[in-house]
Amino acid sequence: MQRRRTWRRRAAGFTLLESIVALAIFAACGMALYSLFNTNLITLNRTADVSRQVVVVRNAMDYLSAINPRDKPEGEVELGGVEVAWQSTLVEPVRNGQNTIGGRGDFEIGLYEVEFAVTDEGRSLGTWRMRVAGYKKVRGIFPGQEF
Numbered sequence: 001m002q003r004r005r006t007w008r009r010r011a012a013g014f015t016l017l018e019s020i021v022a023l024a025i026f027a028a029c030g031m032a033l034y035s036l037f038n039t040n041l042i043t044l045n046r047t048a049d050v051s052r053q054v055v056v057v058r059n060a061m062d063y064l065s066a067i068n069p070r071d072k073p074e075g076e077v078e079l080g081g082v083e084v085a086w087q088s089t090l091v092e093p094v095r096n097g098q099n100t101i102g103g104r105g106d107f108e109i110g111l112y113e114v115e116f117a118v119t120d121e122g123r124s125l126g127t128w129r130m131r132v133a134g135y136k137k138v139r140g141i142f143p144g145q146e147f
Contacts, residue, residue: 006126022094053125056118060132062083062099070094070134086116098140106139 014022059079065073069088076085091113097105112134118125 019052042092056080056082056120057128060116060118061128064114064116064130066133067132068134069114069132070110070135070136073112075140082118082120084118086114088112088132088134094134097135099104104139106137107135108138110134 007088034136056079058121063077063079063084064086074085074087076083078084090110092111094108094110097109099105100128108110111130114132115127115129117127
């Protein structure tokens with residue numbers, strides 16, 4: 001009977017081997033959780049970059065759609081801390097516009113493809129293309145009117 005009591009006393013605590021196995025399992029779970037956390041942070045940073053890029057490109061497109069590519073076919077501008085450089089190319093030949101009743105209009109109109117690049121602090125965010133109408137007023141209501 002004395003042997004049983006001794007055995008119970010020995011089995012009551014953790015052995016060194018059990019402690020090492022528990023630490024190994026804990027470390028493996030910790031590394032997996034850290035890896036998951038790190039991957040989520042990287043994804044969050046990429047998502048933030050893409051969201052900022054979408055806003056920057058929309059701002060650039062709004063700015064470039066307000067510019068007449070026939071008058072200003074190329075240039076550079078700083079918008080909200082980023083640089084936008086563009087160059088336009090005539091896609092469709094320039095022709096006379098029409099008024100509302102189908103007669104000759106006051107403008108000559110051409111279709112231009114505007115290619116623009118966006119850079120943020122020297123880092124290129126990409127190059128995009130859009131098509132914009134270029135125009136020039138060539139006729140007026142009154143004879144001798146300056147354009």
